[in-house]
Amino acid sequence: MFRILKKNLAVGKATLPYAPHAAKTTEGFLGAPEIDPAKCTRCGQCVLQCPTKALTIADHAKEARRSFYISYGDCIFCGLCEPACPYQAISFKGKFELAARTKKELCHELSSALSDVRKDKAFVSTEKIYFKKKPDEISAFRQGDFADKLTLEEIGESLSQKIQKLFGRSLHIREVDAGSCNGCEVEAVNLSNPIYDAERFGVHFVASPRHADMLLVTGPVTRQMELALVKTYEATPSPKLVVACGSCAISGGMFDGNYAVAGGVDRAVPVDIYVPGCPPRPEAILHGIFLALEKRQ
Amino acid sequence: MKMVCEALKEKFGNTIRELEGGTEKQCHVLIPRDAILKTVGFLTGLLPMRLVFLFASDTRKENKAFTLSYVFSHTQQDSFIILEARIPENDPVFPSVTPFLPQANWQEREIQDLFGLVAGNLPDPRSLVFHEDWPRGHFPFKKDFQSQQKIPRVSGQYIFERVEGEGIFEIPVGPVHAGIIEPGHFRFSSAGESIVKLEIRHFYTHKGTEKAGEGKSPSHLLCLAERISGDNSFSHAAACAQALETLADIQVPERAQFLRVIFLELERLHNHMSDIAGISLDAAFSFGASQLMRLKESLLRINERLAGTRLLRNVIALGGVRKDISGVQKQRFLEEIQKIKTDFDSIIQILWQVDSLVDRIEGTGQVKKEVAETLGGVGPVARASGVDQDLRRDHPYAAYKELFFMVPVFKEGDVESRMKVKIQEVYESFKLIYDALHTMPEGPLCSEARPILPLKSALGYVESPRGECFHWIATDREGKITRWKIHSPSFVNWPLIQYAVLENIVPDFPLINKSFNLSYAGNDR
Numbered sequence: 095m096f097r098i099l100k101k102n103l104a105v106g107k108a109t110l111p112y113a114p115h116a117a118k119t120t121e122g123f124l125g126a127p128e129i130d131p132a133k134c135t136r137c138g139q140c141v142l143q144c145p146t147k148a149l150t151i152a153d154h155a156k157e158a159r160r161s162f163y164i165s166y167g168d169c170i171f172c173g174l175c176e177p178a179c180p181y182q183a184i185s186f187k188g189k190f191e192l193a194a195r196t197k198k199e200l201c202h203e204l205s206s207a208l209s210d211v212r213k214d215k216a217f218v219s220t221e222k223i224y225f226k227k228k229p230d231e232i233s234a235f236r237q238g239d240f241a242d243k244l245t246l247e248e249i250g251e252s253l254s255q256k257i258q259k260l261f262g263r264s265l266h267i268r269e270v271d272a273g274s275c276n277g278c279e280v281e282a283v284n285l286s287n288p289i290y291d292a293e294r295f296g297v298h299f300v301a302s303p304r305h306a307d308m309l310l311v312t313g314p315v316t317r318q319m320e321l322a323l324v325k326t327y328e329a330t331p332s333p334k335l336v337v338a339c340g341s342c343a344i345s346g347g348m349f350d351g352n353y354a355v356a357g358g359v360d361r362a363v364p365v366d367i368y369v370p371g372c373p374p375r376p377e378a379i380l381h382g383i384f385l386a387l388e389k390r391q
Numbered sequence: 392m393k394m395v396c397e398a399l400k401e402k403f404g405n406t407i408r409e410l411e412g413g414t415e416k417q418c419h420v421l422i423p424r425d426a427i428l429k430t431v432g433f434l435t436g437l438l439p440m441r442l443v444f445l446f447a448s449d450t451r452k453e454n455k456a457f458t459l460s461y462v463f464s465h466t467q468q469d470s471f472i473i474l475e476a477r478i479p480e481n482d483p484v485f486p487s488v489t490p491f492l493p494q495a496n497w498q499e500r501e502i503q504d505l506f507g508l509v510a511g512n513l514p515d516p517r518s519l520v521f522h523e524d525w526p527r528g529h530f531p532f533k534k535d536f537q538s539q540q541k542i543p544r545v546s547g548q549y550i551f552e553r554v555e556g557e558g559i560f561e562i563p564v565g566p567v568h569a570g571i572i573e574p575g576h577f578r579f580s581s582a583g584e585s586i587v588k589l590e591i592r593h594f595y596t597h598k599g600t601e602k603a604g605e606g607k608s609p610s611h612l613l614c615l616a617e618r619i620s621g622d623n624s625f626s627h628a629a630a631c632a633q634a635l636e637t638l639a640d641i642q643v644p645e646r647a648q649f650l651r652v653i654f655l656e657l658e659r660l661h662n663h664m665s666d667i668a669g670i671s672l673d674a675a676f677s678f679g680a681s682q683l684m685r686l687k688e689s690l691l692r693i694n695e696r697l698a699g700t701r702l703l704r705n706v707i708a709l710g711g712v713r714k715d716i717s718g719v720q721k722q723r724f725l726e727e728i729q730k731i732k733t734d735f736d737s738i739i740q741i742l743w744q745v746d747s748l749v750d751r752i753e754g755t756g757q758v759k760k761e762v763a764e765t766l767g768g769v770g771p772v773a774r775a776s777g778v779d780q781d782l783r784r785d786h787p788y789a790a791y792k793e794l795f796f797m798v799p800v801f802k803e804g805d806v807e808s809r810m811k812v813k814i815q816e817v818y819e820s821f822k823l824i825y826d827a828l829h830t831m832p833e834g835p836l837c838s839e840a841r842p843i844l845p846l847k848s849a850l851g852y853v854e855s856p857r858g859e860c861f862h863w864i865a866t867d868r869e870g871k872i873t874r875w876k877i878h879s880p881s882f883v884n885w886p887l888i889q890y891a892v893l894e895n896i897v898p899d900f901p902l903i904n905k906s907f908n909l910s911y912a913g914n915d916r
């Protein structure tokens with residue numbers, strides 16, 4: 095007993111303070127790719143290297159413009175695009191607080207006149223590029239195989255209504271792994287370690303969906319987890335919030351377009367907050383949770 | 392290895408033929424289908440030979456038949472022999488080796504589900520990968536199966552093995568569990584508190600990863616490999632990179648070999664830290680758990696500084712590594728590692744003095760050596776049961792040949808032994824990192840990329856924190872990847888848990904499970 099006490103005293107306080115937006119990451123942390131619009135010529139070289147088509151280009155013949163998109167919901171933060179850019183327009187500076195309410199907010203667009211882009215010697219024609227999905231088709235909730243098991247009146251309820259009902263209480267979260275690689279789980283577990291100690295914000299992870307206010311869902315929703323996810327959603331009392339945590343959960347990530355996955359949590363149940371990252375670091379998950387609660391300021 | 396090939400030829404005559412395209416360490420031998428049982432039996436009977444894994448591939452385009460491959464390791468000569476048999480499409484039956492090699496059970500069931508080949512005489516032919524709503528007759532790993540297609544759901548039923556008798560009741564657990572862990576189903580049959588049978592049913596997280604890898608470029612394949620099992624990202628990526636490098640005939644520069652060792656050991660450290668923390672938590676000693684989780688976080692922060700990512704992603708590259716450890720970083724790294732080691736030391740000392748913890752783990756969840764060997768157990772789990780094997784020593788890769796380390800082995804096979812193995816391995820990892828940092832030569836980080844060669848196949852392997860992890864990659868005529876087989880340690884070790892829990896009480900299951908700490912994602916892929 096004495097040894098334990100001694101050790102505890104020797105270690106002291108390990109927990110880091112957390113003020114959203116002021117959270118510092120360790121130097122060296124890559125985070126998300128950021129594009130310098132001044133340097134980027136929309137040539138499309140990086141698009142060829144991107145494994146998940148988070149970077150895409152589309153030529154609009156009518157307006158004679160080329161649009162270049164970066165979607166943080168598809169990005170797996172692999173860093174392959176940085177060396178691919180001939181103009182050093184892509185950099186990784188440790189950005190991680192990316193959570194948003196809609197997928198549209200996660201997708202950024204840059205556009206240029208097509209005639210200018212054509213002059214570029216690094217120009218890549220859109221014919222060479224295979225599109226997983228057109229950026230403007232990024233839709234929100236789409237019903238999955240078990241739509242008949244969902245209670246539909248839930249879907250229309252707006253976020254602020256839900257938050258009003260939840261406001262002022264501590265938050266109980268049920269984590270659901272819908273087929274993740276367990277990377278997201280590693281970080282979700284870390285939320286309760288002494289460094290992040292999410293409990294101090296009133297955030298508790300609970301063992302049953304019946305006690306939960308929020309589902310934190312990871313993974314691309316595999317075919318064999320879809321039913322379990324829908325059942326868990328149904329077992330959670332209303333009002334409930336759903337956070338899609340990680341690139342897989344937002345868009346299917348590396349696994350999209352495969353016979354065994356649905357391709358994102360909103361292919362099965364409605365989602366309120368999307369948290370990009372592969373995996374999102376613990377602060378990023380917390381940021382997403384806070385955003386869900388509108389406790390940001 | 393030549394000797395083994397000769398012995399095979401001598402015994403079975405000229406129906407057996409060595410195939411071209413092998414390397415110094417990998418010898419391919421073609422055997423007729425009806426000689427599978429005899430040759431596999433013969434090889435497993437040879438003392439230094441061990442069946443590592445078996446898998447199928449759809450080679451109808453190249454050979455007009457499916458191919459079954461049995462990978463054997465020669466433990467004393469650092470080489471592998473791969474037996475290949477062709478299975479014709481119009482008669483897709485192959486003899487099951489499970490009756491005399493129980494370790495093949497899940498592997499043969501998986502081949503049935505994914506390729507539609509039939510294992511004759513397989514004692515348990517139930518579907519393994521696909522659940523009851525998967526319609527019959529769809530085999531996703533066949534080349535003519537379009538991977539984008541959506542397969543309709545049908546109604547069906549999975550029959551669990553049942554134990555019957557007075558007072559026996561069944562407890563189903565999962566797929567969604569109480570803690571923050573991955574999904575899987577466990578069905579216990581128990582008499583009173585004591586478990587008399589456990590049946591594990593997994594593959595909830597099956598994502599068709601191997602199929603998704605087909606046709607990918609090497610750099611994208613590595614991204615996918617990093618996402619097979621998140622906490623073992625670097626191990627899987629390293630194994631995959633090794634296979635690709637053999638295929639492209641790329642020599643990895645020496646500095647990169649040492650850096651790979653450092654990152655591999657960093658991965659082992661953070662995994663073992665959280666495993667020991669988990670055992671401590673499940674034995675209701677939360678002080679140990681939170682202290683070790685704190686150390687784990689320190690390790691993740693080191694990862695982040697050195698690699699840019701907390702799980703050591705984005706480090707590996709075809710032909711080397713993307714990240715260097717500079718002189719300044721090295722100094723700080725060494726200091727931090729030293730501090731963590733001292734910290735770890737004092738926590739472990741406290742752990743061993745907590746009677747309530749030691750009582751819970753001693754003798755709990757035993758796996759006998761015979762069971763571990765028969766089921767082909769690997770990694771710390773096997774080493775805790777007295778099976779002395781470690782790829783780092785037996786088939787050295789990266790720079791392990793130039794470094795000295797011990798392979799801790801314990802006999803009892805209980806939770807305590809598994810914890811001891813992991814604790815010892817943590818110390819060895821500290822030492823390896825220290826030595827590698829000091830002996831690492833200067834030089835380039837990455838060789839120039841070269842295209843992978845057509846119609847070749849190669850093996851890559853790593854002793855991951857959970858045990859041996861193999862990647863096998865084959866290319867087609869155009870040099871595209873046509874088959875990517877991932878053999879993860881969890882896939883081998885899950886069936887062992889079914890034995891470890893017998894005669895233990897149900898409340899001890901989480902503790903036993905934690906001491907194995909297997910990956911669901913790595914198993915299901």
Ligand code: SF4
Binds near residue numbers: 314348371373618621
């Ligand atoms: S988002 Fe990344 S870390 Fe999370 S489950 Fe998917 S692959 Fe794993």
